Amino acid sequence: MSRRLLGVIAAAVIGASTVTATAASAAPPVPAPPKAAIDFTSIVALNNCSGSLVRTPTAADTDPAMVLTNGHCYEGGEPGAGVVITNRSSSRTFSLLDSTGQRTLATLRATSVLYATMTDTDAALYKLNTTYAAIKSSYNTPALVMQTDHPTTGADLRVVSGYWKRIYSCKLDGFAYRVREADWTWKDSLRYTSSCNVIGGTSGSPVIDAGTGKVVGANNTINESGGRCTLNNPCEVDEAGKVTVRANIGYAQQTYNLATCIAPGTVLDLNRAGCEVPRGTRHAGR
Numbered sequence: 001m002s003r004r005l006l007g008v009i010a011a012a013v014i015g016a017s018t019v020t021a022t023a024a025s026a027a028p029p030v031p032a033p034p035k036a037a038i039d040f041t042s043i044v045a046l047n048n049c050s051g052s053l054v055r056t057p058t059a060a061d062t063d064p065a066m067v068l069t070n071g072h073c074y075e076g077g078e079p080g081a082g083v084v085i086t087n088r089s090s091s092r093t094f095s096l097l098d099s100t101g102q103r104t105l106a107t108l109r110a111t112s113v114l115y116a117t118m119t120d121t122d123a124a125l126y127k128l129n130t131t132y133a134a135i136k137s138s139y140n141t142p143a144l145v146m147q148t149d150h151p152t153t154g155a156d157l158r159v160v161s162g163y164w165k166r167i168y169s170c171k172l173d174g175f176a177y178r179v180r181e182a183d184w185t186w187k188d189s190l191r192y193t194s195s196c197n198v199i200g201g202t203s204g205s206p207v208i209d210a211g212t213g214k215v216v217g218a219n220n221t222i223n224e225s226g227g228r229c230t231l232n233n234p235c236e237v238d239e240a241g242k243v244t245v246r247a248n249i250g251y252a253q254q255t256y257n258l259a260t261c262i263a264p265g266t267v268l269d270l271n272r273a274g275c276e277v278p279r280g281t282r283h284a285g286r
Contacts, residue, residue: 040101069204
């Protein structure tokens with residue numbers, strides 16, 4: 001019990017007039033709203049990866065919806081270093097899960113890959129043939145909102161895999177200046193604490209800040225066996241070029257800088273303010 005409320009009780013013993021005056025100034029504080037539980041709402045399963053139904057904070061309900069996953073989950077194969085895919089036609093399908101992850105609500109279909117790359121980041125955004133409003137009306141499923149600023153060390157994270165129907169919980173341990181895996185290098189990657197021991201098939205899972213419910217990244221790799229900068233064994237490289245291997249530690253790629261590239265109407269605009277994703281030295285369009 002707070003000291004302020006104890007004071008009200010004490011005043012009641014002394015006299016009713018005092019109680020009235022004290023009680024009037026002792027309105028209880030408004031409780032903070034409870035955190036929303038993170039479940040499988042808005043989560044999708046791909047044939048080889050995981051993903052999520054997402055939107056930017058400024059998207060209209062009538063805009064075509066989007067699905068977020070990894071660039072290495074692209075149906076055309078892993079984009080090579082320096083390759084950026086934009087606005088390429090696609091008819092890929094995604095299984096939209098219910099909140100428990102045990103039932104498929106719908107099969108969503110893409111019309112295009114808005115953006116996909118494994119250079120500097122590992123992310124892909126697909127545009128769907130239906131709108132956010134239509135999905136919400138038909139399946140009572142809102143899209144997850146993509147955060148548009150840099151996350152903070154220590155954040156409480158959830159990695160939600162549609163492929164495995166599993167949710168991992170951990171903290172944001174920090175940021176890796178560079179993560180290198182085989183031919184690819186990723187910048188300013190999210191590093192998990194050890195409890196997010198992700199496995200194959202979790203690639204593309206949204207990384208959700210449990211405090212806000214917003215997507216801050218796309219899960220993409222883990223050092224499986226202590227190898228140094230090889231496939232399935234990423235390493236960290238700092239500003240001085242020093243290599244650090246963290247066995248059994250996983251990573252994700254931030255998505256705030258990609259979210260800012262989406263203009264009204266679900267249009268990719270690489271010239272928008274804050275859009276910081278690579279355009280690539282080798283471009284692969286339609």
